[in-house]
Amino acid sequence: GAVVSQHPSRVICKSGTSVKIECRSLDFQATTMFWYRQFPKQSLMLMATSNEGSKATYEQGVEKDKFLINHASLTLSTLTVTSAHPEDSSFYICSALPGTYEQYFGPGTRLTVT
Amino acid sequence: KNEVEQSPQNLTAQEGEFITINCSYSVGISALHWLQQHPGGGIVSLFMLSSGKKKHGRLIATINIQEKHSSLHITASHPRDSAVYICAVIPSDKLIFGTGTRLQVFP
Numbered sequence: 001g002a003v004v005s006q007h008p009s010r011v012i013c014k015s016g017t018s019v020k021i022e023c024r025s026l027d028f029q030a031t032t033m034f035w036y037r038q039f040p041k042q043s044l045m046l047m048a049t050s051n052e053g054s055k056a057t058y059e060q061g062v063e064k065d066k067f068l069i070n071h072a073s074l075t076l077s078t079l080t081v082t083s084a085h086p087e088d089s090s091f092y093i094c095s096a097l098p099g100t101y102e103q104y105f106g107p108g109t110r111l112t113v114t
Numbered sequence: 115k116n117e118v119e120q121s122p123q124n125l126t127a128q129e130g131e132f133i134t135i136n137c138s139y140s141v142g143i144s145a146l147h148w149l150q151q152h153p154g155g156g157i158v159s160l161f162m163l164s165s166g167k168k169k170h171g172r173l174i175a176t177i178n179i180q181e182k183h184s185s186l187h188i189t190a191s192h193p194r195d196s197a198v199y200i201c202a203v204i205p206s207d208k209l210i211f212g213t214g215t216r217l218q219v220f221p
Contacts, residue, residue: 044200102147
């Protein structure tokens with residue numbers, strides 16, 4: 001089946017620094033990737049839709065200057081959390097859409113900002 | 115009211131029991147996902163269906179488009195089935211998630 005990887009799986013960073021999370025589709029091309037965040041015991045919240053070669057579309061309330069998304073190729077999208085703060089600590093999950101309705105999810109990245 | 119409602123929110127069962135998790139939605143959809151999220155956080159897509167019924171191993175998913183309802187059944191439940199099960203609907207290209215059902219199966 002289709003595989004999506006994320007790197008890193010866990011990251012701890014200091015407040016004020018930036019963190020980059022990578023999302024790769026390993027065996028298919030994804031014109032669209034999605035970035036979600038999830039707080040403990042809550043459902044996934046869509047942050048943005050990332051389309052290859054164009055600007056990401058952010059959901060209401062998500063700061064595009066804080067959560068930089070780059071979808072530079074059909075197999076890679078990156079999410080950079082800039083000037084991270086403790087409230088950005090969360091579980092970040094990407095998914096990839098190979099052109100149909102079915103999304104394939106990455107394993108997630110747990111970010112802890114100290 | 116959420117566009118996707120799941121019930122129950124929490125479910126405990128003894129190993130071997132038959133499990134049913136329900137999902138009701140209020141929007142028109144093209145398809146529906148059932149997802150499984152283990153304590154480590156990773157999400158696995160169990161089923162995507164737009165009509166009828168699908169079966170994979172001990173898992174069965176059904177959907178009734180007219181009634182805007184889907185069910186996920188687990189037969190002969192096992193402790194390794196303990197996870198959060200999430201229903202997500204696809205009205206366009208974005209998923210709308212239910213709040214999840216936390217299942218614990220005890221030996």
